Amino acid sequence: MPARLVLLRCRGHPNVQLAHASTLELEAGERLTIRGDCVACVACRGPLGEVEEAASRRGLAKLFIAAWHPWPPRVEAAVVDGLSPAERPQGRLVVRRSCHRRGSVMVAASASASTLPRGLASLLSSGYSVCYALLVYYTPQGAEAEVDAVYEAAGCVVEDAEGRGQGPGPAGETL
Secondary structure (H helix, E strand, O other): OOOEEEEEEEEOOOOOOOOOOOEEEEOOOOOOOOOOOOEEEEEEEOOHHHHHHHHOOOOEEEEEEEEEEOOOOEEEEEEEEEEOOOOOOOOOOEEEOOOOOOOEEEEOOOOOHHHOOHHHHHHHOOOOOEEEEEEEEEOOOOOHHHHHHHHHHOOOOOOOHHHOOOOEOOOOOEO
16 A cells, blocks of 8 residues: 655634643644643644545555744644554544554654743744644555554554454453
8 A cells, every 4th residue: 555645724823732642642723721731733724534545554654744933933842653553543633652443643742742842832822823733644555564562562453343242352351
């Protein structure tokens, strides 16, 4: 499968804190309360349906996030590596350090809100800043087995989670 690239245009917000240790969120809505400590930017626009489709496939994932402030002119950026959740994110744009797939655009991420560069956080806390988020999903052709090994090494097993807690597993334990 060739790489799927999805570009979103967002903006900063005065309530951006980037303090959350396990997630990073891009918000499609315009508003942000001070409780949204994982949100990097708001008013994200772009082909959100393509995010849904791309995130539903197994593979590697990468987020390039950059912010530009018009005055004084400044640009800051960061890159987050991870895995596709292999599940539709259901309208959410959440990057997770964990392997929790539901509502995620990336799992097993190399960074969270609190680990992004402070210069980027500073720019994203201004409503005048423009933010671009490029999501890239990729499964090398013929390398599906290697991708499975990457999921396993990260502790992420891609499976149907619907049946969890509803019966015995292979060794008799409750799933």
